[in-house]
Structures are given as structure tokens and as C-alpha cells.
Amino acid sequence: MLSEETRTIVKATVPALEAKGVEITTTFYKHMLGENSELLDVFNRTNQKKGAQPTALATTVLAAAKNIDDLSPLLPYVRQIGQKHRALQIKPDQYQIVGKYLLIAIKEVLGDAATPEIMNAWKEAYGEIANVFITIEAEMYREQAWPGWKEFKVTNLESVGTNILEVTVIPEPQSNVDLSKLTIVAGQYITVNTHPIRQDNQHDALRHYSICSISTADGIKFAVKLENDGTHPAGLVSEYIHKDLKIGDSIKLSAPAGDFELDEKLLKQNEIPLVLLSGGVGVTPILSMLETQVKVNPNRPICWIQTSYDEDAQAFKKTVNELLKKCSSVQTFYVHTKNDKPIDSEFLKTNVPSHADVYLCGSLEFMKAMINYFSLLNHKSDTVHYEPFGPKMSTITV
Numbered sequence: 001m002l003s004e005e006t007r008t009i010v011k012a013t014v015p016a017l018e019a020k021g022v023e024i025t026t027t028f029y030k031h032m033l034g035e036n037s038e039l040l041d042v043f044n045r046t047n048q049k050k051g052a053q054p055t056a057l058a059t060t061v062l063a064a065a066k067n068i069d070d071l072s073p074l075l076p077y078v079r080q081i082g083q084k085h086r087a088l089q090i091k092p093d094q095y096q097i098v099g100k101y102l103l104i105a106i107k108e109v110l111g112d113a114a115t116p117e118i119m120n121a122w123k124e125a126y127g128e129i130a131n132v133f134i135t136i137e138a139e140m141y142r143e144q145a146w147p148g149w150k151e152f153k154v155t156n157l158e159s160v161g162t163n164i165l166e167v168t169v170i171p172e173p174q175s176n177v178d179l180s181k182l183t184i185v186a187g188q189y190i191t192v193n194t195h196p197i198r199q200d201n202q203h204d205a206l207r208h209y210s211i212c213s214i215s216t217a218d219g220i221k222f223a224v225k226l227e228n229d230g231t232h233p234a235g236l237v238s239e240y241i242h243k244d245l246k247i248g249d250s251i252k253l254s255a256p257a258g259d260f261e262l263d264e265k266l267l268k269q270n271e272i273p274l275v276l277l278s279g280g281v282g283v284t285p286i287l288s289m290l291e292t293q294v295k296v297n298p299n300r301p302i303c304w305i306q307t308s309y310d311e312d313a314q315a316f317k318k319t320v321n322e323l324l325k326k327c328s329s330v331q332t333f334y335v336h337t338k339n340d341k342p343i344d345s346e347f348l349k350t351n352v353p354s355h356a357d358v359y360l361c362g363s364l365e366f367m368k369a370m371i372n373y374f375s376l377l378n379h380k381s382d383t384v385h386y387e388p389f390g391p392k393m394s395t396i397t398v
Contacts, residue, residue: 002068002128009121010068017065020109021058028105029054036097041204042088052364061102064129071132078136080259085133086140087191087257088206089148095130102126145182145255149193150175154249155219161308161315163226164281165242166212170219172250179216186214186288187260187359187387190222193252196240207237210284210361210387211256212316214291220253223315225281260387262289266300266357270329273301273353277343277370279362280308283315285387286361290323299328303352307335307343307366345373354379360386 002010017024033039043053060081067074103123107114141147152169160166171177189208196205212221226242227235245251266272274293278286283306293300304324308314314334324330333351335343348370352358358379360370367386374384 002124006121006124007068009118010065010125013118013122014062014065016110016113017058017062021062022054024102024105024109025054025057025061027109028057028101031104032097032101035101037203039094039097042090042206064125068125071129075132075136078132082133082137082140083257083259084208086137086144087189087208087254089254090137092134092138095134099123099126099130140257144257146175146177147255149252149254150177151250152177152220152253154245154247154251157245157247160223160319161281161317162310162313163228163242164313164315165224165226166221166316167209167224167241167245168219168221169251169253179219182216182220182256184211184214184216184220184256184288185258185261186292187262187285188256188258188288189285190220190256191254192222192237192241193254194237194240196236196244205237205240208257210288212284212287214288214295220256223281223284258285258387260285260359260361260385262292262359263357267293267296268300270297270300273303273356275303275305275352275356275358277305277352277358277360278307279366279370280313281315282360282362282366282387283320284361286359287316287319287323289359290320294323294326298326301329301331302327303331303333303356305333305335305343305351307337307362310336310338343370343373345376348373349377352379356383358384360384 029043033043060077063074063077064071071078103119103126106122107119110118151172151174153172154167154169156166156168158166158168171179187210189210191206191208193204193206195203209222209224212223224238224241225235227238262274266274276286276290286306290302290304293302302324304320306314306320311317311334314336324332331351335341335347341347354377358374360367362370371384371386375381
């Protein structure tokens with residue numbers, strides 16, 4: 001338990017964190033990754049370059065400072081981050097490294113303002129915060145479907161939209177993973193551990209990819225979009241999977257993870273509609289949610305909203321149509337931004353029932369826009385659930 005003096009000092013640093021939080025975390029990553037190159041096997045360098053990861057960490061640190069008297073309001077966010085950490089196989093001893101470089105960054109950025117009292121308070125506070133993460137993640141490790149990284153064989157590669165590939169894998173015999181005993185929850189993701197052969201890459205590259213289906217009859221299915229900057233591939237792992245991965249190859253996976261889940265209490269009722277809203281490849285976890293709802297109760301009112309650049313980029317068309325045909329009450333909206341007006345607050349006001357339970361997924365930019373629109377419409381925040389393709393904390397305001 002932190003002393004009252006420590007908590008008072010940490011709370012007093014909130015204005016500095018609000019002003020210089022991203023500068024602190026950017027400095028933190030520069031030093032930590034620069035002096036511990038083995039950690040480049042874990043961290044997503046693309047999120048580093050785009051600034052999403054430093055923003056997410058800055059938001060987390062600020063939230064911890066604001067709630068240092070009682071960290072319990074942060075537990076949902078801690079669990080979400082913990083799911084990512086477990087999927088990446090982050091272990092307790094790595095928190096010591098993070099703590100060391102976070103304190104170095106605070107001192108460097110705040111300069112003389114970072115008095116010995118402030119540094120000691122943050123050292124103590126970080127230890128408390130780290131213990132919360134370590135404790136929650138220990139439970140997740142105990143509950144994971146299989147330990148560590150296991151080898152899986154690629155059995156199918158299928159294009160399901162422009163630059164979107166569905167990958168199907170089954171366990172290699174030595175992995176001792178029994179798919180018949182595996183329960184996949186709609187909205188979960190799988191984490192791929194690869195080592196793309198590129199001139200400028202000397203490290204493993206880990207990425208999370210949403211699982212397409214709750215069924216494991218044919219194997220585990222996940223979708224990968226080929227990231228590009230308009231003319232050239234911009235995603236190290238997505239380029240490897242699209243261009244180098246072949247049927248029969250083996251890849252390493254950690255067990256399914258994630259907390260982006262349907263509200264089980266609402267699955268069997270028909271009064272509160274289900275709204276499934278996706279952008280681009282964000283349809284992947286949303287598709288598995290549709291599959292779950294249809295399996296449990298196809299009579300629940302469903303509003304399906306899917307946006308993409310054009311019809312060719314509209315992923316999983318055949319599978320979506322087959323599932324929607326099984327629904328007794330469904331509204332369907334396809335928005336192709338090549339010719340159609342992008343989704344805005346007026347569209348949502350017109351087409352989304354105010355009492356609906358809403359699930360969103362897409363890029364960080366798409367998610368931030370949708371969250372803002374629903375906020376403008378005063379849609380209850382606890383009925384809008386989302387999973388961006390990127391650090392979720394970078395979309396949070398604390």
C-alpha cells in the first residue's frame with residue numbers, strides 16, 4: 001500500500017504528465033529499445049513509428065497517476081493490456097526493465113522539476129502498478145489454452161477481399177494442442193510469432209490477428225491485411241504472410257486472447273438490438289460475433305454495417321451473406337467510400353437504435369471517429385464496445 005505522501009506527490013505530477021506525457025514515453029522507448037535490442041523481438045515497431053504505442057503508454061501512466069488513490073477503476077484497462085501482454089508472452093522480470101527506463105525518461109524530460117521526492121514517489125508507485133499487472137497476468141497465464149509458442153501448419157490461404165488473406169492453421173503433432181477441446185470466444189485474436197527475412201530485419205516480429213470463426217472444425221482461421229503506403233508494402237509481418245507464407249509451412253502461435261466479447265446476457269433476448277459495425281479488415285472479429293449470435297439466437301434484431309473502399313474490398317462477402325440469411329430480423333448497410341459518403345453521426349443517428357448494444361472494429365482512425373460520433377449522439381458509453389487494430393489506450397481520454 002502506497003503512503004499518503006507518495007500518493008500526494010504522484011497526483012501533483014498530473015499536470016506535467018498531461019503536458020509532456022507523450023514526450024516522456026517516446027523518450028522511454030528510445031532508451032529502452034536502444035539499449036535492450038532483444039526487446040525489439042516483442043515490440044511492434046510500426047506502432048512505435050506511428051506514435052500509437054507512446055500515446056497509449058502516456059495515457060496509461062496518466063490514468064494511473066489520476067487514480068493512484070484507488071486503482072480499481074483502471075482494472076478493465078489493465079485486463080485489456082494484460083491480454084496483449086499474455087499473448088506476447090511478457091513475463092514479470094521485464095517489468096523491472098520498463099520501470100528502470102520509465103524513471104530515466106521522467107527525469108530526462110522533466111529535468112530539475114523531477115526532484116528526488118518525485119522520483120522516489122514514482123519509483124514506489126510504479127512498483128505498485130506493476131504488481132497489479134503481474135498479478136492479473138499470472139491468472140491469464142494459468143488459464144491460457146496452451147503455454148508459450150506452439151507450431152501450427154498452414155492448411156489454407158484464401159483471398160477474402162482486396163489485400164485481405166484468410167489463413168487457416170492446424171497444430172503440428174509435436175505441439176500437443178487438441179482443437180476439439182479448444183473454445184474460441186467471438187472477438188478473440190491469435191498472436192503470430194514470425195521472423196521475416198528482410199535486409200533491414202534482424203528480429204522476431206509478433207502481431208495480433210483477429211480470429212475469423214468460432215468453429216475449429218477446419219482449424220483456426222485468422223485474417224491478415226497487407227498493409228501498404230499506397231504503392232509499397234508497409235507491414236513487415238503482413239508482407240511476409242501475403243508474399244512468403246505457403247501452404248504446408250509452419251508458424252508459431254500463442255493461445256487465443258482478448259476481452260472484446262459479446263454480452264452473453266443479451267444473446268438470447270430480442271428486445272435490445274445488436275449493432276455490428278466494422279471498417280475494412282475490422283470485420284474479422286465482428287464476423288465471428290455474427291456467427292455466435294446466429295448460432296445462439298437468430299431471432300435477435302441485428303443491424304449489420306460494413307464499410308470498405310469498394311465492393312472488392314468488402315471482406316467475407318459470401319460468409320456474411322450466408323449468416324445474415326439465417327437471421328429473422330436484420331438491417332444491412334454496405335458503405336463503399338470510393339463513391340459513398342463516409343459514415344458520420346447523421347448516418348448513425350438515422351440507422352442505429354439508441355438502445356442498441358454496439359460492437360465496433362477497425363483502424364485507429366476509424367475507431368476514434370466512430371467513438372466521437374456516438375459520444376455526440378449521447379449513446380451510453382457502456383453499450384459501445386470496440387477493438388481497434390492498434391493500442392486501445394491510444395483511443396482513451398482520461
